[in-house]
Amino acid sequence: MTVSTAIARLNAADPDFARHLDHLLSWESVSDEAVNQRVLDIIKAVRERGDAALVEFTQRFDGVEASRIDDLILGRERLELALTRITDEQRAALEKAADRVRMYHERQKQDSWQYTEADGTVLGQKVTPLDRAGLYVPGGKASYPSSVLMNAIPAKVAGVTEVVMVVPTPRGEVNELVLAAACIAGVDRVFTVGGAQAVAALAYGTESVPQVDKIVGPGNIYVATAKRHVFGQVGIDMIAGPSEILVVCDGQTDPDWIAMDLFSQAEHDEDAQAILVSPDADFLDRVAASISKLLPTMERAEIIEKSVNGRGALIQVRDMQQAIEVANRIAPEHLELSVADPQAWLPHIRHAGAIFMGRHTSEALGDYCAGPNHVLPTSGTARFSSPLGVYDFQKRSSIIYCSEQGASELGRTASVLARGESLTAHARSAEYRILSQEKGN
Known part of the structure; x- marks a missing residue:
């Protein structure tokens, strides 16, 4: 296999820099009319025929031999069995990650409050968890047990009574790590259905799938389109775009480290975006050389190559101050401050989903086990939105007593x-x- 890189080089001093940057960042998750109509038809069928439609679509789209809805339900005992089928090392890693995610999110819990005015009027806010949350998990080989932890644990910490997970099992392929993560995270029920039909079932309910109050979790274009259509009937977390990383570096970090940090997001998807910003032109050259050197060693080299060549960039800026300005303009999902004193620059960061501080803090740690949530705003939406958290599974009621x-x-x-x-x-x-x-x- 031959791979090569031709990552874009931009300079903030160029008169056309803003236009080139806008072009680089442009991306829209727009389903075409055929996808949109197909999703609407699926939602209508699930609303009208319930479980029967779910069984039919699962047979047709996932190639699963299922004759009734009971064939698509996994009980708690099946999740516990998955714990015994993974390695001791995998179980220990899942449990440690879950503990850290839980500990972090415990600090996000909001409590009810009241105050009394001089004339006896009482005002306040009552914080209540959602009754039921739905978690969509991609299935098959492209499965992410880490996403199960990141979506289910905040719901449980918030006090959600029931977490219902849907996960497709293409051709009957079950991912034991995903089921083990569901067990550890406290998922209550699992249905092995996916796609738009799973979203419709969670939003409207069927004879077997309970209607939920909010649907969270990533999925393909059919899942994203379905989430758009059911929003209002239920809450949703977000319509996420491709993964992104922006590294701001002063030129003193090992260029191999930076190249691999860029790869860590580029390997997700051909549309993923990996950008490095630095005032040091020689350093940008060294990182470019590291990219060329390391790319052939990667298992997902072809995906990384298309991502880096299509949407990646090495951007030269005047100084660190301008680097921060560019970072705020991009409003990235993941921002690495790979600099000597990241704390000094933190007050200047206004828009980022998650901020990774210092040379040793790779974005990959946040994806799995640092503790903060890895479900983050993409495509510049960090300008007005936040990571998934406990607050997404709580609602607030105003209290007024006169x-x-x-x-x-x-x-x-x-x-x-x-x-x-x-x-x-x-x-x-x-x-x-x-x-x-x-x-x-």
């Missing part, structure tokens, strides 16, 4: 504002609570 005096005082204000909006019933409802002595004033 004492007699408080209702009277607030009623006068509400009355003025309501009449200003010509909403007379609002005004009169508030005015009924105004105490007689105040009405006469």
Whole structure:
């Protein structure tokens, strides 16, 4: 196999830099009309025929010999069996990662609160977990047990009563690591269905699949399109684009390390994006040489090659300050600050899904076991969104209790504002609570 790299080189000093950068970053997850219609048809079938449609689609799309829905359900005992089928080393790694993810997310829990005003009015917020969450997990060989941990554990920490997992098993291929991760993470029920049909089942419910309140987890274009269509019926985490990494380096890190960090995201997908920003032109040359040297040694060299050549870049900037400006412009999913003093630059970072501090903190650690969630905003959405967390599985209700005096005082204000909006019933409802002595004033 012959692989070669022709990674783009950009310079922030060039007059056309902004246009070239915009072109490099442009990516849209737009399903074509055929995909969209197919997804709508699948959703309609699941809503109308429930379990029967799930069995039919699983036979057709996944090549699974299933005659009834019971053939597509895995009980808790099957998840526990998976723990015995993986190696001791794999089980220890899963358990350690789960412990770290759980410990980190415990700190995200929000509690209910109230305060009482002088007149006895009580205001507050009640924090309540979702009743049921649905977790979509890709199946077959391209399976990610780490994603099971990252999606299920925050839900459990939040107090979600039931976590339902759907995972396709193409041609009956079951990934024991995924099932073991589900066991460790506390998943309650597993259905071996996938695609748009699984999303529809979670959103609307069938005779066997319970309706959930929120669907989380990655999937292909059919899954993403289905999540778009069911949003509003249920909550969703996000519509994620290809994986991204942006490395900001002062030129002092081993170039082989940086090249491999770029590869770590490029190997996910041909559309994945790996970018290095540095003020040191010679360092960019050394990293380019490392890329060429190391690429032939990679198992997924062809995917990496297409990713790096198609969407990757080495960007030269004037100084570290401009490097940070470029990083904020990109708003990456993963940002590595591979510099001598990352803490000094942290206050200047405004947009990033996750920030990896220092030369020794590779993004790969965050993918598996550092603790923070690896479900992160992509395609520049870090400008306005956040990593998946416990807060995604909790909802907040406002608490308002008015004492007699408080209702009277607030009623006068509400009355003025309501009449200003010509909403007379609002005004009169508030005015009924105004105490007689105040009405006469």
